[in-house]
Amino acid sequence: MIPKAISVNIKFDENLEKIVGTVRYRITMSEGSNFGFLLQSIFLDYPEIEKKYLPGELGFLVNNVPPQIYTPIFDGDIVVFFVNFN
Numbered sequence: 001m002i003p004k005a006i007s008v009n010i011k012f013d014e015n016l017e018k019i020v021g022t023v024r025y026r027i028t029m030s031e032g033s034n035f036g037f038l039l040q041s042i043f044l045d046y047p048e049i050e051k052k053y054l055p056g057e058l059g060f061l062v063n064n065v066p067p068q069i070y071t072p073i074f075d076g077d078i079v080v081f082f083v084n085f086n
Helices: 013-021 034-046 047-052
Strands: 007-014 024-030 058-061 078-083
Touching: 007 013, 013 034, 013 047, 013 078, 034 047, 034 058, 034 078
Parallel strands: 007 078
Antiparallel strands: 007 024, 058 078
8 A cells, every 4th residue: 555645844943944945845755654754854854953953952843742753743734843942
């Protein structure tokens, strides 16, 4: 069975925008993907993020809720990436 494609909206804060070159974009993934896979995909596309920010310096929200590594991602979800200065 071929997985269904889903569309996920990605938003970056102004700090990450300087690295990725955009505030938002849409990514297509396979249905059944989780947040860990999405995060890995972003880091593969933009390795500069991991080089500039150490673990714990980035924050993430999926539909305004902090995700776990295995949080499922669904069609139309909004995922926000931001620098956590706390």
